Amino acid sequence: MGAADLFNSARVTSFVRSAAHNAEVGGAAGSKHLRGEAADIVFPGSPSSWPMARVRAAVQRAGLRLRDERYQTRGTGAHLHIETV
Numbered sequence: 001m002g003a004a005d006l007f008n009s010a011r012v013t014s015f016v017r018s019a020a021h022n023a024e025v026g027g028a029a030g031s032k033h034l035r036g037e038a039a040d041i042v043f044p045g046s047p048s049s050w051p052m053a054r055v056r057a058a059v060q061r062a063g064l065r066l067r068d069e070r071y072q073t074r075g076t077g078a079h080l081h082i083e084t085v
């Protein structure tokens, strides 16, 4: 998967949430989504096939923190949760 394909295939599934929506999707209390400081991203295919090394490098270049290097299943289903530092 090339760099362009990596990000063309990424889909942001959650960004800013209201308190009600955060509760509805099972988000953590005090979630950074409440302040628009987190995003959830999914890629096509099984999470075990996601291009994690490339994602990690891109996230670090952008100055963000990748909270879980694999994926989380809490809340909106399997996704990468990234947060601003």
Ligand SMILES: [Zn+2]
Pocket: 014, 033, 038, 039, 040, 080, 081, 082
């Ligand atoms: Zn999240």
